[in-house]
Amino acid sequence: xxxxxxxxxxxxxxxxxxxxxxxxxxxxxxxxxxxxxxxxxxxxxxxxxxxxxxxxxxxxxxxxxxxxxxxxxxxxxxxxxxxxxxxxxxxxxxxxxxxxxxxxxxxxxxxxxxxxxxxxxxxxxxxxxxxxxxxxxxxxxxxxx
Amino acid sequence: xxxxxxxxxxxxxxxxxxxxxxxxxxxxxxxxxxxxxxxxxxxxxxxxxxxxxxxxxxxxxxxxxxxxxxxxxxxxxxxxxxxxxxxxxxxxxxxxxxxxxxxxxxxxxxxxxxxxxxxxxxxxxxxxxxxxxxxxxxxxxxxxxxxxxxxxxxxxxxxxxxxxxxxxxxxxxxxxxxxxxxxxxxxxxxxxxxxxxxxxxxxxxxxxxxxxxxxxxxxxxxxxxxxxxxxxxxxxxxxxxxxxxxxxxxxxxxxxxxxxxxxxxxxxxxxxxxxxxxxxxxxxxxxxxxxxxxxxxxxxxxxxxxxxxxxxxxxxxxxxxx
Ligand code: SF4
Ligand code: SF4
Ligand code: SF4
Numbered sequence: 001x002x003x004x005x006x007x008x009x010x011x012x013x014x015x016x017x018x019x020x021x022x023x024x025x026x027x028x029x030x031x032x033x034x035x036x037x038x039x040x041x042x043x044x045x046x047x048x049x050x051x052x053x054x055x056x057x058x059x060x061x062x063x064x065x066x067x068x069x070x071x072x073x074x075x076x077x078x079x080x081x082x083x084x085x086x087x088x089x090x091x092x093x094x095x096x097x098x099x100x101x102x103x104x105x106x107x108x109x110x111x112x113x114x115x116x117x118x119x120x121x122x123x124x125x126x127x128x129x130x131x132x133x134x135x136x137x138x139x140x141x142x143x144x145x
Numbered sequence: 146x147x148x149x150x151x152x153x154x155x156x157x158x159x160x161x162x163x164x165x166x167x168x169x170x171x172x173x174x175x176x177x178x179x180x181x182x183x184x185x186x187x188x189x190x191x192x193x194x195x196x197x198x199x200x201x202x203x204x205x206x207x208x209x210x211x212x213x214x215x216x217x218x219x220x221x222x223x224x225x226x227x228x229x230x231x232x233x234x235x236x237x238x239x240x241x242x243x244x245x246x247x248x249x250x251x252x253x254x255x256x257x258x259x260x261x262x263x264x265x266x267x268x269x270x271x272x273x274x275x276x277x278x279x280x281x282x283x284x285x286x287x288x289x290x291x292x293x294x295x296x297x298x299x300x301x302x303x304x305x306x307x308x309x310x311x312x313x314x315x316x317x318x319x320x321x322x323x324x325x326x327x328x329x330x331x332x333x334x335x336x337x338x339x340x341x342x343x344x345x346x347x348x349x350x351x352x353x354x355x356x357x358x359x360x361x362x363x364x365x366x367x368x369x370x371x372x373x374x375x376x377x378x379x380x381x382x383x384x385x386x387x388x389x390x391x392x393x394x395x396x397x398x399x400x401x402x403x404x405x406x407x408x409x410x411x412x413x414x415x416x417x418x419x420x421x422x423x424x425x426x427x428x429x430x431x432x433x434x435x436x437x438x439x440x441x442x443x444x445x446x447x448x449x450x451x452x453x454x455x456x457x458x459x460x461x462x463x464x465x466x467x
Contacts (some may be wrong), residue, residue: 049418049419049422050415050418050419050421050422051413051414051415051418051419051459053418054415054418054458054459054460055414055415055459057459057460058459058460058461071431078431081431082425082426084431084433084436085425085426085428085431085436086421086422086425088425088433088436088437088440089421089424089425089440089443089446090418090421092440092443092446093417093421093446093447093450094447096250096445096446096447096448096463097447097460097462097463097464098463098464098465098466099464134464135464136460136462136464136465137464137465
């Protein structure tokens with residue numbers, strides 16, 4: 001059987017109050033996880049405008065993950081609820097654009113959950129590796145494009 | 146002094162933007178007095194070779210409507226670009242892709258299948274499809290190439306200004322023509338309409354409650370629409386929050402929500418993605434299951450939020466199938 005060697009590019013938006021610190025903890029605790037996630041630090045998961053996600057896809061991301069604080073723990077009270085409402089609507093919209101739902105994920109990871117961060121990134125990595133490249137033109141050279 | 150030369154051209158267009166020029170009524174006479182129309186296929190009998198023979202840069206301004214899908218359109222707009230000082234993208238289709246841009250949910254093959262075989266009004270027993278070359282009685286007939294993807298005008302040639310709308314309202318056309326004649330033009334790349342959102346000029350905004358809350362999204366035909374209340378408050382999608390003002394709220398005045406034909410303002414990069422934010426913010430729940438239930442009531446988010454702007458969006462089209 002052929003082994004899958006695809007190295008996906010995953011863009012992660014990490015809330016600076018929780019997941020960003022959780023990722024830091026995973027790092028300082030020397031936990032191992034795939035290096036394929038490019039972290040972008042944001043003030044809150046509620047700051048992630050759906051256009052950021054679309055831009056990531058248009059610039060070559062194979063998947064986008066929004067990381068925020070557990071529900072009820074948002075530094076700004078409501079930000080992660082906002083993120084959750086947008087996420088479900090955006091997911092439906094990208095499916096109509098031919099993008100598989102697993103290419104957009106939302107995860108809650110607190111500052112103390114380094115291990116959870118490691119686990120989630122590894123899981124998402126395997127899922128996206130399985131899906132293969134997003135490749136919006138699907139390898140089809142566009143004569144006009 | 147010679148009058149400035151002007152050209153009008155149409156690409157993937159419904160003809161409504163040509164109609165918009167004719168709809169200038171007596172103002173069209175002022176335009177005709179001030180300029181010399183050298184090319185206008187819908188109204189005047191000039192040919193492609195006439196344009197090819199013109200010196201480069203000799204047309205003061207070309208107004209081009211319609212989106213770009215055919216190799217012929219590509220050729221014509223490149224030709225007009227070369228011959229013109231200014232190019233104005235005229236109307237939603239040239240500006241954003243417009244209604245023909247919805248074809249970017251499909252590819253060339255599927256679009257032709259639909260038009261020449263599947264649609265209920267098609268009768269094509271011999272399965273005849275348009276092809277680039279057809280041999281008939283010893284000679285060869287040629288048709289332009291039909292591309293997979295519909296493009297905006299500025300994805301094909303350099304564009305100086307944009308006149309938004311499906312179609313462009315008369316006052317915006319006259320303002321633009323006056324500005325061009327008087328040489329009082331804003332910076333290159335400007336959309337010649339106000340740079341604020343439609344909600345800012347909409348009368349219904351005044352009666353909007355502080356916090357809007359909806360439990361389901363309905364389509365306009367499913368509700369008796371209140372003629373005063375904000376559509377979003379009534380649970381009906383309105384693109385006002387993500388659409389440029391300047392149309393005179395013509396749909397709203399007819400008690401129909403905005404479909405977004407003016408495109409986004411300069412501060413919004415992607416009209417559809419921005420609407421996801423606006424709309425999600427009025428869902429009246431923080432419960433994941435209930436959020437999903439509201440989302441389930443929205444029939445076709447991509448087609449609705451990008452109704453006029455799919456080719457102009459960050460992704461430009463649905464992912465091409467292999
Ligand atoms: S913008 Fe509207 S009126 Fe103009 S060509 Fe396109 S569909 Fe027709
Ligand atoms: S959402 Fe529509 S109806 Fe409501 S204020 Fe904005 S433009 Fe007017
Ligand atoms: S209300 Fe919206 S859809 Fe209607 S003309 Fe104005 S911008 Fe276009």
